Amino acid sequence: MMPYFKFDYFGVDFGLVIAFIIGIGFGFALERGGFGNARILAAQFYFYNMRVLKVMFTAIVTAMLGLFYFSWLGWLDLSLVYVGNTYILPQVLGGFILGMGFVIGGYCPGTSVVSASTGRIDGMVYLLGIFFGIFVFGEMFPLLEGFYLSTDMGKVTLPEFFGLSYGMIVFLVVVMALAAFAAAEWGEKVLAKKNGRGIE
Amino acid sequence: MIDWIMKLSISKKLAISAFVLGLLALFIGNPSNRNIIDVNTKEMALSTIKKQDRIDALILADWLIKENLDFTLVDLRTEKEFNEYTIPASVNIPIENILSSDLMRNQKILLFGNDDVTSAQAWFILKSSKYKSVLILKGGMEAWKNEILYPKLDTSATLEQKAAFEKTKQVSLHFGGTPQMISGGTATSISVQTTPTAPAPKLSATPSKAGGAKKKKEGC
Numbered sequence: 001m002m003p004y005f006k007f008d009y010f011g012v013d014f015g016l017v018i019a020f021i022i023g024i025g026f027g028f029a030l031e032r033g034g035f036g037n038a039r040i041l042a043a044q045f046y047f048y049n050m051r052v053l054k055v056m057f058t059a060i061v062t063a064m065l066g067l068f069y070f071s072w073l074g075w076l077d078l079s080l081v082y083v084g085n086t087y088i089l090p091q092v093l094g095g096f097i098l099g100m101g102f103v104i105g106g107y108c109p110g111t112s113v114v115s116a117s118t119g120r121i122d123g124m125v126y127l128l129g130i131f132f133g134i135f136v137f138g139e140m141f142p143l144l145e146g147f148y149l150s151t152d153m154g155k156v157t158l159p160e161f162f163g164l165s166y167g168m169i170v171f172l173v174v175v176m177a178l179a180a181f182a183a184a185e186w187g188e189k190v191l192a193k194k195n196g197r198g199i200e
Numbered sequence: 201m202i203d204w205i206m207k208l209s210i211s212k213k214l215a216i217s218a219f220v221l222g223l224l225a226l227f228i229g230n231p232s233n234r235n236i237i238d239v240n241t242k243e244m245a246l247s248t249i250k251k252q253d254r255i256d257a258l259i260l261a262d263w264l265i266k267e268n269l270d271f272t273l274v275d276l277r278t279e280k281e282f283n284e285y286t287i288p289a290s291v292n293i294p295i296e297n298i299l300s301s302d303l304m305r306n307q308k309i310l311l312f313g314n315d316d317v318t319s320a321q322a323w324f325i326l327k328s329s330k331y332k333s334v335l336i337l338k339g340g341m342e343a344w345k346n347e348i349l350y351p352k353l354d355t356s357a358t359l360e361q362k363a364a365f366e367k368t369k370q371v372s373l374h375f376g377g378t379p380q381m382i383s384g385g386t387a388t389s390i391s392v393q394t395t396p397t398a399p400a401p402k403l404s405a406t407p408s409k410a411g412g413a414k415k416k417k418e419g420c
């Protein structure tokens with residue numbers, strides 16, 4: 001039964017090996033999706049290339065359907081899958097800062113590593129910036145800790161928060177994703193014409 | 201129909217399968233209830249709490265003194281009781297939260313409640329959820345109090361009993377207890393404290409927060 005680590009099928013050491021393999025696969029998928037290119041990523045925010053939205057929603061729907069059906073078949077104990085605490089205010093602010101960095105730099109942390117490892121200089125500079133940011137944050141943490149741990153909502157999941165069944169949430173997210181795909185296809189055509197740019 | 205499906209592009213086929221799976225999920229509702237466990241009743245009936253799974257208070261005291269801590273000591277009582285007094289090094293997980301706690305299936309877990317009943321219940325819950333090594337403290341908190349904090353010796357005891365009690369006395373004092381001598385119903389404290397009849401132990405236990413010590417940080 002999954003998750004294998006929580007059921008003690010293997011220890012920390014072998015877990016790290018698996019994490020390494022999955023990490024390589026993740027990076028490979030990002031690169032093949034075109035996410036090693038800052039132009040494609042930044043284009044999302046100007047709405048003339050909706051690839052980020054499509055890839056993200058595809059990943060969410062695939063993972064969600066997988067978790068749901070694995071759990072339904074009894075292959076996976078969903079209660080053992082890690083859910084972090086929600087600290088709503090600091091996380092909203094953090095998301096905003098990350099989004100700003102995403103638009104300005106053209107990468108998110110994961111894609112910058114992909115970009116740097118394919119030899120792009122902007123990706124490498126971005127990666128240095130990440131480590132600098134982590135260092136500054138770490139040094140300032142005693143000052144920020146109060147805010148960092150404020151507005152704790154505990155472990156919240158969408159089905160619990162809305163009082164709906166898991167299946168209902170799965171259905172709604174799938175519908176939302178399909179609607180977003182259709183809108184993205186349509187929007188790309190319209191906006192590409194308007195901006196005079198092709199779909200890259 | 202089949203022709204029509206075959207003519208669609210890959211992304212449209214994927215979109216349709218996602219929609220179908222989503223629609224089915226709507227009817228399935230909740231995939232699994234985390235509080236419902238499948239139990240092999242026969243297996244459970246056969247695997248009753250074995251003698252070696254029941255740990256004496258004195259043995260636990262010995263492990264704690266020697267800092268032989270390869271197990272997680274779990275206090276199943278309420279938070280209030282836990283804050284009043286608990287055995288050193290224990291974490292508080294009230295029995296109703298036992299499955300949603302951070303306990304790992306490969307950990308050695310030693311349970312105690314006020315008596316054997318609570319720990320036996322928790323033992324059953326954990327064992328049926330595939331926890332491997334679950335032990336219980338024989339007699340629970342009552343036994344810890346009687347044997348470690350307030351051990352008693354009858355004044356008419358034999359020399360051998362008295363010699364054995366010397367060791368118990370040392371253990372008791374280590375945990376801030378009050379060993380007592382009993383003669384015809386009146387207890388006489390023989391602790392090092394200046395007030396000989398004071399029954400209140402110095403509680404040196406510092407309760408640690410539930411799951412605090414070994415909590416693993418996870419996430420992306």
